[in-house]
Amino acid sequence: MNSTIPSPHIPPTKHTHACVRCSDRKVRCDKQTPCNSCVRHNVQCIFHPPRPPRRKRGSGRDELVDERLKRYEALLREKCIDPNEVPGISEAENRGMTANGCSDPLKPVWKQPQATVFKPQLLVGQNGTELVDNSLWSRVAEEVHDTEAALGGESANEASDGDAFNDDFTYLLTWKPHTLASSHPPAAVIHQLWQTFLENVNPLTKLVHVPTLQSAIEKAITKIELVPRGFEALMFAIYSMAVLSLREDECKEIIGEARAILLPRYVAATKTALSRAKFMSSTSIVVLQALVLHIMSIRDDYEPRAVWSLTGVAMRIAEGMGMRLDGALLGLSPFETEIRRRIWWQLNMHDFRAAELCGQAKFRNFTFDETTPKKPANVNDSELYPAMPQPAVESIRPTEMIWCMFRSELVVFAAGLIARMPKLGKIAFTSEEYTAMDNLKVKDAFVKELEDVIETKYLRFCDPSQPLQFMVLLGARLSTNLIRFIAHHPRRWASLDQVPVSEQQFVWGIVIQLLEQYSMMQSSSQLRRFAWNVPYFIQWHAVIHVLDTLRANPLHLDSVKAWKLIGNLYENNSELMLNMKKPIFVAVGGLCLKAFDAREAALANEDRIFTRSPEYITKLRDQREGAKARRETTRTKIKVRAVPDNDEIPKTMENEARWPDTNSDLEERRDGAQPQINPLGHTRTGDDAFWLNDALEGAGAVNMMELDIDGILSQDYWLDNLGGEVIDWEQWDAWLSNGNTDPIP
Template identity: 45%
Template sequence: MFAIYSSAVMSLQDEECKELFAEPRSTLLSKFISATETALTRANFMATTNLVVLQTLVLHLLSVRNVKEPRANWTLRGVAIRIAQVMGFEWDGTYLGLLAFETEIRRRVWWQLKLHDFRTAELCGLVKFRDLDMGPERTQWSTNVNDDQLYPGIDALADESNKITDFAFVALRCEMAKFAADCVAIFHRQGKNASQWNLDVSANDREGRGNAAKILEETLETKYLRYCDLSQPLHLVTMLVTRYGLNVVRFMTHHPRRWDSIKHTPTDERDMVWGVSLKLLEQHNIALSNPQIKRFAWNAAYFRQWHAFIHVLDTLRADPIMPDAEKVWRVISTTYENTPDMITNMKKPIHAAMGNLCLKAYSDREAALRTQNTCLPPTPNFIMQLRQQREVARAMRQACIAKNSRSTPSVGQSSRNAQNITPNPDTRITHALDDANPTDSSYATLLPDVAQPGITSESDPFGFFSGLDDTYSGNLNMDLDLLLAQDYNMDDTATELINWKQWDAWLGESNVMRP
C-alpha cells in the first residue's frame, strides 16, 4: 500500500499535492518512500521469493526514479533483477509448467524491470541495451490483452490482440524493445556491441538499420496506431510516445557524434538529424504540457533525449541566425517552462552544462544580430533567469574568496585557501537555499517505528539510497562549482567539436548527491 501511495504522489505535481493533501509533494514522497522502504526491509526483501514483495519493490523503483540518483537507482534495480532471477523470472512460465495467469504476471514484472533497467543504464552514461538474451526458453514478451482477460484460474491466455487494449502502451514499448533486441543480435553476429549503435561508419549498416526502422514503423502503424482514438487520453499518449520512440531510433542511427563537427557533416545528414532533433523536443513538450494527457506527464521527464537537445543548441551556435532560429528558440523556451527544475536544480552537472551551452548559443545569436545591425528581440525569461543565477553564483564565489583572504590561515591551511581561489569543480561550496525534507511524526503511526527520512542504520538495506533529491520542490539549489567551473563552460572552440564523452559523463552524474 505504501508503494502505491508513493507511486500516486510521484505522478502528481506539487500544486496538486497541496490541493489534495494540504502538504508539499516532497514531504509526501519522503514519508511514503520511507515507509515503503521500512516495510520492504521488514519483509526481508533481499532474500524474498514472494511475488507480492517483488511487485512492491518494482513499484518502489518507479516512484523513486526521478528523485534518487541514476547510479543508485541502477544498482537497486540490479538487486531487483537478481531477486527476480532467483525466483526464476528470466525463464518463461510455460517452460516452467506454471499456470497461465502466473505466467503472464511474471512476464509483465520481468519486462517492467528490464525495460526500465535499459533506460537507467543510459542515464548513467552506459550502453542502453546491455543484455537481451531472447532464447526459446527465456521469458517471452507480455501478451497484449485487456486487463479483464487476466484473472487467477484462467485455463489459457487469450489470443493476443492486434488492436488497442488496456495494455497497448506497454505492448508498444515491448515492440520497440524487440526491435532493439534484433539489432543487438546482429551486432553480436558481426562481432560488435550495442555501444556501436550510433558509431557506425558503414553506410550499408545505416541503410540496413534504417530499413529495419521503417519495417518497425509499418508494423506499429498496422497493429496499433491505426486503431487509436485520439479523443481517448491513453490512445493519444500511446501514439505520441510511439512517434517519439521512432524518432529516438532515427536519432540514434544518425547520431551527430559520428562526425567531427557540424561543418564536416554532409548536408543531407545534417538536415535529417536537425529535423529529428527538433521533433523530439516538440514531442517531449507536448507530452509534458498537453492538458488531455496531463495525467501521464510524470512519465515524460524520465525519457528526455538530452543528446538531441545538445545537438540543437550546438547547431544554433554554429549558425546563430539560421532561417528558423526564432522558432527553435521558442521551442527551447517552452522546454524550460515545462521543466523548471533545469533552472531551479543546479546540483546536476547536466543542468549546469546545458544552461551554460544555452547561454553561449543565445549570446552568439545576439552578437550575430548586432553585426547585422538588426534590432534584438526581447530576451526570453529563461535566459534572464540563467544569467541572473550565474551572476548570483559569481557574487557568492567572490564573497567566499574575500572571506578566505581576510581570515588568518592556521598552520598548513594557507595552501588550501589558495586553492579555493581557483574555480575547481571538485571543490564543494555551501549551496544556496538547500532543499529540506520536512517530516511529520503523524505518519509515523501508520507503521510502527517507521524510519524517518535521512536517518539510516547499519541494518537498513536502503541506507545508501535514502537521500531524496526532489527536483520539483521549486527551491533554488545551486552548486557554485557546477555553475562556474571551467569544465562546464563552453569556450569558443566548442562549436567545432562537441565532446560527446564529456556530455555522457555529465549526464551520468546528473543526480549524484552533492553535500
C-alpha cells in the same frame, strides 16, 4: 456427592506414514496425531491408511526371459562369440555371471545406474517462491521440513523490528524501526490516491492486476493497522507514484497538501515499509512490485548510478524468484505466469534506460530465447483472474496493455538485431556500436523495418481520441525519430565543415521533431496525466545539439521555433532543468545561456528589437551569479583562515582551494595544460585520493566534489573550447553519466 474422575492421559498415536498435507507439500512429518507442522499452521491433520502393497508379478515372465537369454547366449557361442566379452557389460554383470555364462540365481545382478538431469524447480511457500536452479539445493529441497524456514526463517510479519538489521541490507533504505499505521493518509485520501494511480500510472506500468488489488485495498483501508508488511510497502509505493503523477495545483486540489511535502513523505514511508518487509531477502511478488514502483518514483530525483544499482537489486530479487524463466516452463498457473511476465519485462525495460543514463551499453546483456519469459499478453485485466484454467486469448486490437506491448516490441526488435548481426559478419549490436556504424543505408533500413512492424501491429489500430492510444502514436513517432537521430548522430563528423548541408538539415529536422513531440506529450491536455513519465526519457543529446547549433548560428532560420521549444522544455520540467545538484542540468543550462547570449549579440548587431529575457533565462543567470558570490565568499574565508595577517596564501593551500576561473587558467587550458581541478571528475578526490595519492597531506582539504557544481555555475571555461567548430561529445558523455552525491534511495 459427585466426584470428577480424571480421564487417563492417552498418548498421541504415531503413524507409520506422513499426513495428507505433509505428503502433498513434500515436507517431513513427525507422524504424531496431529503432527507439529499442521499444528503450527493451524490446519486439520488427516491421516489416510497406506495403500496395500502391490502384488508381486508372477515368476512366469522371469522364466521366459531366462530361457530366451540362454538361447541367445548359445547362438553367440555358435558364432564363436563369448557373451562375457561382449562390449557394454558392466563389471557388476560380469561378477554375477557363472563360468558357463548363465546367471547365478544366488547372486544379485546389478544394473547400470541411470544418469539423472536436474531441472529447475520452484520452492513455494507462504511468503513467495524461490527458484532452485542447481544440483546442490536439489539434494536438500525435498528434505526441507518448512519452506519458510528454508527461505529465511520467520515470516516478515512475525519477525521483530530489531531483527531487520541482522539479516537484511536495511541500510540501503535508511530504515527506522517504528510503526507506519499513522503514516497512512485518511481513508478518503487513500481512495483519491488509488484512483489517481489507476488513471495516471497504471496504464504505463501494468505491474499490478487491478481487479484483485482493488478488493485488497478496500480490505486494507478498514484494518490499516493489520496490513501485512509487504502489502503496506505496495500501498506506500502507490501513494508515491500517484503524487508524482500530479502537478502542484492538482495535488492541492485533490489531496489538499503541497506536492513538495507529500512526495518526500510517501517516498520515505515506502523506504521504511520495504525495509520492514525485508525486501532484499523477500520472495514475494507484492514486495517486488512495491520495489519497482518505488524505483520509478525516485528515478528523476536521485543520482542515476544509484537508481541503476537499485534496479540491479530488483533484477537479482526477480531472478531469485525464477522470473528469468517463463512461468509456463515452471508449471505455474496462467494467472501468475502473466503477472510475472509483466513485472520481468517492465523491470528489464527500466534497467535498459537506467544503464543508458549511467553511460553503460543498452541491451548488452539482454538475451531472448525459448526460456525467456514471453511478452505480456495483449489482454485487459478483466480477462485475467487467479483461478483461470488456461491463458487468456490475446486480442489483435488495442487493450489496456498497448503502451507496454509497444515498448516491449522495441526491445524484441533490438534483441533480434543483436542476434542477426553476427550472422552478417558484423559486430555485436549495441546502442553505441549502432551509432558508430558508417553504413547509413543499413541503419536507415533498420529504422524502416521497425516502422513497418509498429505500424502493422499497433498504429493502424490506434484511435487518437483515446489518450493511451494517442500516447502510443506519439511514442512510436518519437522512438523512430530518436533511432534516426542516433544513426545520423553529429559525433560521426570531426567538424561542422565536413558535414554536408543536406545532412545538417536532415539532423536538424529530426531534433526539432523530437522537441515538438516531447512538448506535446507534456503540454497536451489529453496526455497531461501521462506527462510524469516523459522527463526520464528525454534525449539530452538532441537538446544539446539544438542549443549548440543555436550558439554557433544564432540567427538560424528556425531559431524562433527552436527557442520556443526550448522554452517549453524548461517550463514543463522546471524542477528538473533548474536542478543545481546534477552536473548534466547545470551544463545544459550553461550551454543554453551561451546560445542565448549569442542570439542577443547577433540581434544587437543588426539593430533588431529584442524582447525581455524569458523567465528561465533569468533564473539560470541568477544561479550563476549566486554561485560566483558563494565562491568569492569561500575563497575569502580560506585566505583569512590560512594567513590572517598576510594577503599571500601558501602554495599548498592555494593549490587545494584554487579553481581555474581566471584568464590565465583559460589560457593554460587552450595551450593544452590541464587545470588543477577538472569539472569532468578526472581528478581523484575523497576516498580514492586518500589511498591512491602518494601523500596524505590533502586528507583535511576542502572536498572539491562539494565545490564542483558552484565551479561549473560560476565559470563556463569548459565550454570555451567549442569555438564554433564542433561540440565535444566525449565531454558531454561524461556529464551525462556523471551524477551527484545524493544518498542511495
